[in-house]
Structure formats: structure tokens, C-alpha cells
Amino acid sequence: VLGPPRPRPGDLIEIFRIGYEHWAIYVEDDCVVHLAPPSEEFKAGSIMSVFSSRALVKYSRLEDVLHGCSWKVNNKLDGTYLPLPVDKIIQRTKKMINKIVQYSLIDGNCEHFVNDLRYGVSRSQQVGHLGSAMASGSALLGNVNMPLFPLPSLSIAPHEKIVSFWKNLECTQLPLQKYI
Secondary structure, X not given: OOOOOOOOOOOEEEEEEOOEEEEEEEEEOOEEEEEEOOOOOOXXXXXXXXXXXXXXXXXXXXHHHHXXXXXXXXXXXXXXXXXXXXXXXXXXXXXXXXXXXXXXXOOEOHXXXXXXXXXXXXXXXXXXXXHHHHHHHHHHHOOOOXXXXXXXXXXXXXXXXXXXXXXXXXXXXXXXXXXX
16 A cells, blocks of 8 residues: 655655644654644644734654644755755754744745755745735625634624634644635
């Protein structure tokens, strides 16, 4: 049975979560370094974690980071940027473990973080795609504000409904193939 290719040190790992991709960098022995919420306020693996302004750089087993999601090795910028030498990537990556860093969905997310470690360039194509999609959607819909997923009907304030819904959503709760 063939699975994803075995990652090598310094490889970027793209993890397919509902509504976004999470990124990590492979270090050694089935372990990766990635950005995680700094507290349990936002559960790791939940899209709500993107609303935090800080992140903890964690060293974790790849399996523990997946939360049931699919993944692949994705060094997609190798054709655009020259990767740093592997020993330098690993040295820079290990130096970041357990640090709290500034986090921003737009200019400092997990994809920016791993690209900076591998290439020395902080870049996120995901943000570019999001901006294009939002511009296209606004033009087509005339700025109608609609949720991407139906929100649960609860007897609490609308903001709390959204937070509650996203905090509890994990990859294992929706069949991903239906949405691809």
C-alpha cells in the first residue's frame, strides 16, 4: 500500500483542514515543528486558532498534528526560491521550538513561518488565494455576508454561535471528499 512519500528533514508538510491548510516543517523521526495556539482557548486543529495574535512554536509528532486530516509533502516554492541547506533549515527550526511568536492570518501565519524556515522568505500563497476569492465573491454577490457553512441554531449570541461552531469542528467530523 503506497501512502504519501516519506518526508525528509526540511520538507514542508501541507495539512488539509476544513476551510484552510495548516503547515509544518519536518525535522526528524516522524516529528515536525509548527505553529499552535498558545493556550487552550483555541483548540489546535480548529479554524478558530487563526484568530489568535500569538502562536507557540511546537515540536510534535506528525500524527498528533494531523487531527485526522490528510497531508502531503509540498515544497511547492522550490522552483521559485532556492531552499537553504538542510542543516541550516533544521538548525533555524530547532532554535524556534517553544518560542511565542506574533501570528497574523494575513502576514504571519503558519505558511509564512515554514517558508521562512525553508527558503528565508516569508510567503503565503494561501493568503493570496483567499484575497482573490474574496474579491471575486464580493463582485459576484454584491458584498452579501453569508457564512460558508450553516451555523448551528443555539440560544446564544450570534458571535458565540460562530465561535462555538468553529471551536468544535475537526477534520474527522466532515467527509473531506465531498468538498473537494
